[in-house]
Amino acid sequence: DAGVTQSPTHLIKTRGQHVTLRCSPISGHKSVSWYQQVLGQGPQFIFQYYEKEERGRGNFPDRFSARQFPNYSSELNVNALLLGDSALYLCASSLAGTSARGGSTDTQYFGPGTRLTVL
Amino acid sequence: AQSVTQLGSHVSVSEGALVLLRCNYSSSVPPYLFWYVQYPNQGLQLLLKYTSAATLVKGINGFEAEFKKSETSFHLTKPSAHMSDAAEYFCAVSPPANAGGTSYGKLTFGQGTILTVHP
Numbered sequence: 001d002a003g004v005t006q007s008p009t010h011l012i013k014t015r016g017q018h019v020t021l022r023c024s025p026i027s028g029h030k031s032v033s034w035y036q037q038v039l040g041q042g043p044q045f046i047f048q049y050y051e052k053e054e055r056g057r058g059n060f061p062d063r064f065s066a067r068q069f070p071n072y073s074s075e076l077n078v079n080a081l082l083l084g085d086s087a088l089y090l091c092a093s094s095l096a097g098t099s100a101r102g103g104s105t106d107t108q109y110f111g112p113g114t115r116l117t118v119l
Numbered sequence: 120a121q122s123v124t125q126l127g128s129h130v131s132v133s134e135g136a137l138v139l140l141r142c143n144y145s146s147s148v149p150p151y152l153f154w155y156v157q158y159p160n161q162g163l164q165l166l167l168k169y170t171s172a173a174t175l176v177k178g179i180n181g182f183e184a185e186f187k188k189s190e191t192s193f194h195l196t197k198p199s200a201h202m203s204d205a206a207e208y209f210c211a212v213s214p215p216a217n218a219g220g221t222s223y224g225k226l227t228f229g230q231g232t233i234l235t236v237h238p
Contacts, residue, residue, distance in 0.1 A: 004162070035226075042123075042209050042228030043163070056225050090162055092226075108226060110155075110162035 002027070004093050004111035012117045013081050021076040021114045025093030031055075032074040033108060034066055035090040043090055049074055050096065081118045088113040121146045121212050125229035133237050138182075138197040140232050142210030145191065150212040152193045153226065154184055157207045166208075169193060180204070205236045 005024045013019050025032050031050040035043035048056035049068035063079045072093075078085055092108035126141040144150060151170050155163040167178025174186040184195045193210060210229040 033226075040231075042211075042230050043226070045225045045227065048225065058225065092163075107165055107168065110164070112160075112162045 004091055004109055006089075006091050006111040006114050008114060009112070010115045010117075012119065014119050015081055015083060017081050017118075018077065018079050019081060019116060021078075021089050021091075021116070023074045023076070023091030023093075023111060025072050025074070025091075026109055029093035029095055029109075030072055031094045031096055031106070032068055032072065033092045033094070034074070034076045035092065036060075037088040037090055037113070039087070046076070078116075083118050086116060086118045088115050121150055121214070121227050123210050123212055123227055123229035125208075125210050125232050127232055128230065129233045129235065131235040131237065132200045134202055135199050138195070138200045138204065138234065140195040140208050140210075140234065142184075142193045142195065142229060143191055144193060144210075144212050146212065150214065152184075152186060153211045153213070154178065154182070154193075154195050155209045155211060155228075157209065157231075159206075163209065166195070200234075200236045202236050202238070205234055207231045207233045 004026055007022045023032055033048040034046040036046055037043040045058035046060050047066045052068045066076045068074045090113045091111045094106040094108045096106055122145040124143045132138055153168045154166040156166050157163050166182050167176045167184055169176050169186045177183045182197045184193050186193050209231050211226045213226050
């Protein structure tokens with residue numbers, strides 16, 4: 001079975017531009033999460049989507065937005081790019097967004113990431 | 120808010136030696152805990168997870184971790200290091216049950232520990 005796929009693998013943009021990153025989850029998974037990993041740091045949570053609805057949001061500015069499509073794939077959009085947005089953007093999929101009580105034991109399976117460089 | 124601290128950004132061991140990577144968490148109630156491994160230019164792969172069942176968790180590639188509530192720790196060990204274990208390792212927590220709010224599906228990662236294995 002195919003794992004989580006992301007496109008493109010690498011991207012170079014200039015400050016002020018807009019970027020769209022794409023993610024396809026593992027077949028049967030209904031939840032997609034996005035993380036930003038700056039060089040030398042651990043991934044930082046950006047969003048989680050489940051059944052096309054935003055279920056979680058990290059501490060990122062409104063320049064970051066995302067959506068999930070009926071086939072459960074997802075896009076991450078970043079407007080007005082800054083140099084500090086340069087990072088590896090990771091997508092993760094899981095079966096469901098959360099347990100009924102709020103915590104989640106679902107394993108998140110990560111894709112290979114999109115390396116974004118902002119010049 | 121939850122947090123994770125990984126003690127030691129770099130750990131170096133000889134092939135065949137014990138691997139010990141340290142992780143301490145901060146949470147008012149025991150969270151769910153994970154260890155992921157990241158090889159260069161790749162995404163994250165789950166090694167093991169703790170979800171309030173057995174406190175000693177066995178994972179892939181001979182790794183295991185023990186949840187110690189009294190020490191708020193979840194250290195990763197492997198009895199005998201192999202050259203192929205060289206990678207970066209991340210400890211992560213997800214919200215405990217009843218977390219609610221906007222924390223659905225959020226994994227909070229430590230800053231990572233780079234493991235080097237010498238022949």
